[in-house]
Amino acid sequence: MISWKKGKVSRVLEALDHIQELDVEVEGTLCCAWNFPLLTGDVSTGDYVYLNTTAVEKKLGSGGYHFVIANLSRIPDPAPGDDGHIMKLRYTPYQVKVLSVEEEASPFHQQIKDFESLEGTPVIVGTLHSMLAPAAAGCLAATQGRARVAFVMTDGAALPLTLSKTVHALKEKGMLAGTVSAGHAFGGDLESVNIYSGLIAAYQVLKAEIIIVTMGPGIVGTGTRWGTTALEQGEIINAVSVLGGQPIAVPRISFADARPRHRGVSHHTLTALERVALREAIIALPEVNTEQHDLINKQLEESGILSHHRVVVRDGSPALRYLEGQGITVKSMGRTPVDDPVFFLAAGAAGSVAAELRKK
Template sequence: MIRWRKGEVVAVRREWPGAMELDVTLPEGSCRALAYPPLVGRPEPGDTVLLNTTALAMGLGTGGYAMVVAVPDRLPEDPQGPGHLVKARYTPLQATVLGADEQDSPHHETLREADSVDGMPVVVADLHSALPAILCGLYGSRDGALSGGRPLRVAYVMLDGGALPAWFSMSAARLRELGWLCGVVTTGQAFGGDVEAVTVHTGLLAARHVLSADVAIVTQGPGNLGTGTRWGFSGVSAGEAVNAAAVLGGRPVGALRVSEGDLRERHIGVSHHSLTAYGRVALAPAQVVVPELPGAFGERVREQAAALGARHELVNVPVDGLAKLLEDSPVKLSTMGRGLDRDLAGFLASAAAGRHAASLLA
């Protein structure tokens, strides 16, 4: 199940908050490796590292790194401070974190009886790649401010269907640095956010009451899982997130997964992931955003989305001006290896959801 290798660090290629990309030599050659210093310490050139090379052997795209499991000759110091939530539980790299909702947290009293997000718009999407596109539409529609000039605060609530460490996302780190995100909340088995939470429900409550977010965006971390079956994909969690937002008094906004460039027919137009997650899993009504895309493809998207109208409110949103906002994105836009030029429709659909969320704000 795990392919183990021992290698030597040659160089640090780059790093961002919580993660380092390394060049490592192995007996059979060399590879890129990823280390999370909060878990394994900081590898340096010359260090021997123990690696999990499963992702490399499988040829995974998003996760195509060898993962540093340990720096055995220079172990990090034991962690200090409170924290009793164990995430990645009962795996070799289980980690203890301080949950916003646990008893030792300074936010425990705030969250102990919290039961509402006070009508906060909650934009739900299937893929992590939708996150920056939603933000482009959101900030482009409000110029980054609310009525009265107060800066807009947007939190990313990360589900555990993809990457577990939030540190894996260079996009989230950069968006946090730029102030486009007021914080990252990691829920379920995911960890490494600015705020840790046990469930999507407490994650949304923490976004509202701990981070003071005006809007929350809920997606998986990078690297979703799919099997080509109706139910066997990690994006079913999008429907569950709609339910969580609704039961907490939020205003769920469904971003459709749309593609014109995917080679798989089941994802052309409106992906079967969105049709299943919103049409079957989401039991509470949401406002599902239908982008007003041009031509025959746009008509196809509208016809497919119509199937969701029995349960949800379909909101047609113009896409004029959104392409320019996406071109000016402060982070690279890429979905399943396709950039803006190869799948503009997909990014427009996400940006349209952000535009609609902006219209819900006072």
């Protein structure tokens, strides 16, 4: 059941990439809220707003933010139009019209139509959004900052790409050449109908030498083997292979997570790579100590993953040093690289592998 409350905007803290961060007074308490002007129009100090408060009340992973459903003080002006006719969030009250990269009115329509193959382009396939920054840093650290990296965001978690402060920071530092929001995700530099056309757009239009694919901030998990959006990793590996790319899987690895199912290699990764990925991928592993290595290897071997995927071990630490040099901090599940180094080192290792496979 959805929880709704009325609030009054105390101030607009920040307007960042088509998203507004607000202080909102709700029943005498000052709270934080996000507003997406594309969906609900701009809000100003003093406006009364209708809020979806469910995630905060349920203590879900929204970062302690409510979401503006409507501005009760005024009707928003229509969003600027374009020639697009593809709807995202289809058949919901907030369906939004975008100009997808594939459609006839797109200036890139012919490039998408002419696509034949990714021609072996390395594609890093992660699960958690927090893998994006260390993966990109791994690519750049190994190429002295010269790799052209693009990001394709799926709709497995947050749908608005503009919610990602990580993407904003990476673009600000010149670490991403561009972004594509695929499926029902929206707000990228380019929009695509699905993961296939999203990968094609990154290659054909953004001219990516390396592509990174993850969902947006957040993830859906249930503690069951099959009930998680992380399984999309296997499906994306299949898509990359079908299109002629080289998939590189980032395993979710942790030695700080207290949950047994996520110790070592997460059960989500094991299921995605063992049961869902039907095409071969390179699994990038970081250099770890002997005890950690033995557990990881045992998990991969017992799952049968080693029989149809190729494991490559690389040093992921240059990626973390690169991020530090750029002044970019990263966290996953509230943990930093100091708290849970292997998680981030795995993504950095994948970036290093991708750099080696990059076409010169």
